[in-house]
Amino acid sequence: MPLTGAATADRRRVDGLIEEVVRVVGARHVLVGEDLVPFLTDQTGMLRGRAVACVRPGRTGEVADVVRLATRHSVPIVPQGGNTGLCGGATPDGGGRALVLSLQRLNRIRSIDRENDSIVVEAGCRQETVHEAVRAAGRLFPLSLPSRGTCTIGGNLATNAGGVQVLRYGTARQLTLGIEVVTADGEIWDGLRDLRKDNTGYDLRDLYIGSEGTLGIITAASLRLFPLPRQEETAFAALPSIEAALAFLGLARARLGELLTSFELIAATSLALVARHLPEMPLPYGAASFTAPWHVLVQASGDANVAERLEATLAEGLQAGHLIDAVVARSLAQARELWTVREGGLGEAMRRAGGAIGHDVSITVSRIPKFLSDAEARLREQWPDVLIAVHGHLGDGNLHYNVLLPPQQRTADAAQRVHRMVYDSVAELAGSFSAEHGIGQIKTDELRRYKSSVELGLMRAIKMALDPKGLMNPGKVLI
Amino acid sequence: MPLTGAATADRRRVDGLIEEVVRVVGARHVLVGEDLVPFLTDQTGMLRGRAVACVRPGRTGEVADVVRLATRHSVPIVPQGGNTGLCGGATPDGGGRALVLSLQRLNRIRSIDRENDSIVVEAGCRQETVHEAVRAAGRLFPLSLPSRGTCTIGGNLATNAGGVQVLRYGTARQLTLGIEVVTADGEIWDGLRDLRKDNTGYDLRDLYIGSEGTLGIITAASLRLFPLPRQEETAFAALPSIEAALAFLGLARARLGELLTSFELIAATSLALVARHLPEMPLPYGAASFTAPWHVLVQASGDANVAERLEATLAEGLQAGHLIDAVVARSLAQARELWTVREGGLGEAMRRAGGAIGHDVSITVSRIPKFLSDAEARLREQWPDVLIAVHGHLGDGNLHYNVLLPPQQRTADAAQRVHRMVYDSVAELAGSFSAEHGIGQIKTDELRRYKSSVELGLMRAIKMALDPKGLMNPGKVLI
Numbered sequence: 001m002p003l004t005g006a007a008t009a010d011r012r013r014v015d016g017l018i019e020e021v022v023r024v025v026g027a028r029h030v031l032v033g034e035d036l037v038p039f040l041t042d043q044t045g046m047l048r049g050r051a052v053a054c055v056r057p058g059r060t061g062e063v064a065d066v067v068r069l070a071t072r073h074s075v076p077i078v079p080q081g082g083n084t085g086l087c088g089g090a091t092p093d094g095g096g097r098a099l100v101l102s103l104q105r106l107n108r109i110r111s112i113d114r115e116n117d118s119i120v121v122e123a124g125c126r127q128e129t130v131h132e133a134v135r136a137a138g139r140l141f142p143l144s145l146p147s148r149g150t151c152t153i154g155g156n157l158a159t160n161a162g163g164v165q166v167l168r169y170g171t172a173r174q175l176t177l178g179i180e181v182v183t184a185d186g187e188i189w190d191g192l193r194d195l196r197k198d199n200t201g202y203d204l205r206d207l208y209i210g211s212e213g214t215l216g217i218i219t220a221a222s223l224r225l226f227p228l229p230r231q232e233e234t235a236f237a238a239l240p241s242i243e244a245a246l247a248f249l250g251l252a253r254a255r256l257g258e259l260l261t262s263f264e265l266i267a268a269t270s271l272a273l274v275a276r277h278l279p280e281m282p283l284p285y286g287a288a289s290f291t292a293p294w295h296v297l298v299q300a301s302g303d304a305n306v307a308e309r310l311e312a313t314l315a316e317g318l319q320a321g322h323l324i325d326a327v328v329a330r331s332l333a334q335a336r337e338l339w340t341v342r343e344g345g346l347g348e349a350m351r352r353a354g355g356a357i358g359h360d361v362s363i364t365v366s367r368i369p370k371f372l373s374d375a376e377a378r379l380r381e382q383w384p385d386v387l388i389a390v391h392g393h394l395g396d397g398n399l400h401y402n403v404l405l406p407p408q409q410r411t412a413d414a415a416q417r418v419h420r421m422v423y424d425s426v427a428e429l430a431g432s433f434s435a436e437h438g439i440g441q442i443k444t445d446e447l448r449r450y451k452s453s454v455e456l457g458l459m460r461a462i463k464m465a466l467d468p469k470g471l472m473n474p475g476k477v478l479i
Numbered sequence: 480m481p482l483t484g485a486a487t488a489d490r491r492r493v494d495g496l497i498e499e500v501v502r503v504v505g506a507r508h509v510l511v512g513e514d515l516v517p518f519l520t521d522q523t524g525m526l527r528g529r530a531v532a533c534v535r536p537g538r539t540g541e542v543a544d545v546v547r548l549a550t551r552h553s554v555p556i557v558p559q560g561g562n563t564g565l566c567g568g569a570t571p572d573g574g575g576r577a578l579v580l581s582l583q584r585l586n587r588i589r590s591i592d593r594e595n596d597s598i599v600v601e602a603g604c605r606q607e608t609v610h611e612a613v614r615a616a617g618r619l620f621p622l623s624l625p626s627r628g629t630c631t632i633g634g635n636l637a638t639n640a641g642g643v644q645v646l647r648y649g650t651a652r653q654l655t656l657g658i659e660v661v662t663a664d665g666e667i668w669d670g671l672r673d674l675r676k677d678n679t680g681y682d683l684r685d686l687y688i689g690s691e692g693t694l695g696i697i698t699a700a701s702l703r704l705f706p707l708p709r710q711e712e713t714a715f716a717a718l719p720s721i722e723a724a725l726a727f728l729g730l731a732r733a734r735l736g737e738l739l740t741s742f743e744l745i746a747a748t749s750l751a752l753v754a755r756h757l758p759e760m761p762l763p764y765g766a767a768s769f770t771a772p773w774h775v776l777v778q779a780s781g782d783a784n785v786a787e788r789l790e791a792t793l794a795e796g797l798q799a800g801h802l803i804d805a806v807v808a809r810s811l812a813q814a815r816e817l818w819t820v821r822e823g824g825l826g827e828a829m830r831r832a833g834g835a836i837g838h839d840v841s842i843t844v845s846r847i848p849k850f851l852s853d854a855e856a857r858l859r860e861q862w863p864d865v866l867i868a869v870h871g872h873l874g875d876g877n878l879h880y881n882v883l884l885p886p887q888q889r890t891a892d893a894a895q896r897v898h899r900m901v902y903d904s905v906a907e908l909a910g911s912f913s914a915e916h917g918i919g920q921i922k923t924d925e926l927r928r929y930k931s932s933v934e935l936g937l938m939r940a941i942k943m944a945l946d947p948k949g950l951m952n953p954g955k956v957l958i
Contacts, residue, residue, distance in 0.1 A: 113843065113845050114729075115725060115729060115844055115845035116843045116844045116845045116846075116876070117732070117844075118843075159678065160678050160682075162676050162678075166675065166676065167675075170653070171676060173682070173685075174649070174653060183933065183937065187933045187936075188933065189931070189933045189934055189937060190931065190933075191934065193909065193911070194843050194909075195841045195842075195843065195876060195910065195911050195914070196645065196646075196841065196874075196875040196876055196877070197641050197645065197650060197841045197872075197875050197876070197877045197911070197914040197915050198841060198911040198913075198914060199638065199639050199641075199689055199911075199913050199914060199915055199916065199917045199918070200911055200912060200913045200918060200922075200925075200926060200929075200930065201918065201926060201930065201934070201938050201956060201957070202686060202689070202690055202694075202937075202938045202941055202942075202956075203639075203652070203682075203685045203686055203688065203689055203690075204934065204937055204938070204941075206652075206682045206685035206686070207681060207682055207685070207686055207941075209682065210678055210681070210682055211681055211682075215681075227732055227733050227736055229736070246594060250593075250594060253596070253706055254706050254782075255782065257706055257708065257737070257781055257782050258736070258737030258738075258781070259737075302736055302737070303733075303734070303736050304784070304788070305783070305784070309783070362674045362675065362676045362677060363674075364592065364595045364597075364673050364674065365594055365595040365596075366592050366594035366595045367595075393676075395675075396675040396676050397595070397674060397675055397676070398675070398676045430672065430673075431674065432672070432674050432676070432677040432678075432679055433679060434677075434678050434679045435674070435676040435677060435678060436676050436678055437678065438678045439678070439679060439680065443679075446679075447679060447680060450679075451679065451680065452668070452669065454662065454666045454667065454668045454669075455668055455670065455680070455683065457666075458662065458668060458681075458683055458945065459680050459681045459683070461944040461945060462681055462683075462686075462941065462944055462945075463681075464944065465940040465941055465943065465944035466937065466940060466941075477680060477681075478680070
């Protein structure tokens with residue numbers, strides 16, 4: 001009975017590993033049974049995996065010890081931060097052989113340097129904790145996601161997170177000066193530099209960032225800070241067409257320059273979902289403007305004349321016919337209301353509408369009108385009553401393209417066909433099928449379909465080089 | 480006589496390769512003999528190498544063909560752009576077996592997209608050509624080096640070039656959206672995306688950028704463009720101490736925010752060299768201010784109120800005692816004069832003074848005063864009459880730290896000892912021994928000395944993975 005023999009050996013190996021891991025981190029930080037459950041399900045609740053345990057080391061040295069033990073026992077490791085990812089990158093697969101390694105106890109702010117405008121934080125620090133510490137020092141850390149109260153810096157870096165201020169400040173990668181990594185060998189690479197310029201060899205930092213834990217585990221990071229802008233202004237505007245939205249984006253870039261922090265697009269269909277399913281949520285303007293096909297939420301920030309310049313830009317946009325209507329928030333509370341529509345309202349409204357088939361894509365900004373008409377034509381040919389609710393970061397060419405099918409047509413098979421149509425339209429215009437959410441376990445097929453064999457070959461060579469045993473987050477990104 | 484036999488076989492192999500390469504690019508683009516000489520010497524004239532030929536392909540497909548041929552014949556390849564590098568990265572070694580592959584004929588601007596703020600250029604495009612094309616489209620490409628008339632975009636990316644506007648816009652890496660690469664296998668990776676966000680797999684782009692031709696050959700790039708600022712103002716100021724320079728940098732960042740484009744530090748010793756060796760060059764102010772120990776060249780640019788805000792910042796700096804004196808350029812011609820001191824004067828004055836032992840280092844901004852006093856103490860203990868002429872990009876923590884020894888003490892051995900003292904001081908403060916010039920062939924020893932074995936191991940694994948035969952620019956970066 002070789003199978004049972006193997007299973008017994010496997011079981012013994014796992015028990016041996018658990019025993020050794022307990023010696024490293026202490027029994028209360030090795031979770032099994034009921035305590036393990038929250039670490040096995042992703043935040044959407046759609047993905048459930050299995051694992052032998054969740055281990056929660058408290059220091060980088062303990063992470064390295066655990067990785068070395070797991071490697072010796074050939075047990076795969078699934079690193080996990082705040083578990084807010086949208087592609088299942090932090091959720092173990094169904095095999096049940098993996099160890100979930102939670103970074104949540106590595107949550108210290110190690111140092112802050114106001115003169116160098118940098119902060120060193122551990123991977124398990126929540127994003128909001130960093131915001132608060134930095135703000136208290138009169139600085140800005142611009143990476144900001146709706147999940148900021150839960151998501152961690154380690155997860156942000158593992159997925160190269162984006163958010164609503166990329167237009168001005170860049171993604172997580174551009175905001176990181178250095179990282180500390182536990183390699184697949186269980187060694188510690190101290191790449192925690194806080195230098196703006198360092199051309200000494202290959203860019204390992206940017207390789208680990210965005211690799212979703214498949215090459216090693218980021219345990220700490222040195223992050224760039226910025227002056228805290230003294231003024232911040234938010235506006236909401238209604239536009240007659242997507243072409244007008246692009247024209248207004250060009251105008252806003254030209255007139256506001258670096259003051260332009262966010263330029264968020266929202267389709268009228270999306271706003272209508274909010275109005276229908278969240279009637280208590282205040283909307284920016286009356287019914288007439290509300291029916292315009294497109295809307296933008298614009299934020300400008302800086303030290304002087306921000307309101308004047310934003311208002312002048314809106315006035316010019318109105319005069320040029322790019323805009324139909326515009327409102328400027330007159331208070332912080334009003335600005336928060338406008339942002340709530342974007343950050344809380346859209347997602348919740350789609351959930352209440354029965355759920356959408358979502359896509360996180362990016363397209364060269366100038367090609368967005370063509371993408372929208374191509375994708376819609378494809379979808380509508382198949383499903384004439386499809387509802388397309390788009391919002392996203394227009395300034396980055398990043399659209400969250402949500403497709404709502406009539407209830408009786410919502411099948412898993414239909415979702416797959418919708419994905420294919422949308423991603424094919426993206427690929428034809430040389431766009432990306434994952435702008436900011438990553439690959440995780442749910443877009444591995446797309447990676448193989450839409451990437452060239454040359455690019456896949458290069459990625460596989462790097463994976464083999466840095467994780468030759470294939471134990472770092474298997475089943476994610478490259479499979 | 481096995482040696483002669485091997486040499487004859489080697490010769491035959493090379494002749495066979497040349498014949499095949501001629502068939503790919505045409506005889507007039509395969510240079511040997513006298514025509515080959517300019518490609519064998521670096522721009523400082525200090526390094527001279529040997530090669531079998533210089534081949535100048537005209538298209539990406541030809542580059543791939545040449546790489547495949549060279550790989551088949553096991554002939555190393557040394558990619559070369561404008562040949563303006565400062566670390567010998569583009570100069571072949573003395574072995575005489577390599578093929579220099581010049582990218583200079585790949586010099587087309589493939590496309591420009593004003594709406595997406597991006598441009599696609601080939602590797603051999605001169606930087607100045609890109610500036611001109613982009614400016615004609617009302618846009619800015621901010622990467623700007625003193626060698627802009629000669630250096631190429633391919634070389635800029637291979638070395639992740641910096642320059643005087645990194646403070647605001649970042650290095651070459653941050654300015655690049657996508658690249659096209661001929662891999663060490665002679666395959667073409669089309670990574671020429673012009674997306675702001677793309678999280679689909681490992682960051683190959685940033686790995687090739689800065690790898691100095693040791694992993695593959697960048698043949699084209701998609702670059703980020705910015706709005707062309709309508710106003711640009713330049714000032715020159717005298718400061719009482721390095722601490723005052725840091726305090727004024729903090730003030731300028733806080734008051735000017737994103738308007739602050741350049742913040743260049745110049746030591747009084749450096750200005751004095753210009754005054755002595757280039758008496759025809761106009762200096763910014765009179766003798767009294769001129770003797771202040773430190774000076775800064777500050778540039779601000781934007782769309783509105785730039786002069787007012789720069790002048791207010793200078794006034795605040797004077798009042799706070801950070802500044803002793805300040806002048807603002809009243810015309811473009813005056814601004815150019817100030818920049819000429821920085822970009823042309825300093826280097827030329829040092830050459831006329833007999834040459835300096837140069838270093839391109841970076842240090843966490845807040846640690847710069849300590850670095851300056853540590854390094855000077857070390858040097859002065861050994862050479863009491865040493866002249867230290869520092870300039871650099873203070874905002875990036877990047878100093879060009881130049882050491883002039885009395886003529887009778889200028890030996891190769893002394894230069895090595897100076898390097899060691901300066902780099903040891905840098906390493907003790909966790910700085911970088913190559914901020915923006917790269918490693919090439921002249922800093923390979925420092926790479927091995929100052930990098931951890933973990934980091935070197937990761938780099939070697941990547942090199943082995945992407946260039947298993949070791950034919951891409953051997954002897955550079957990792958040896």
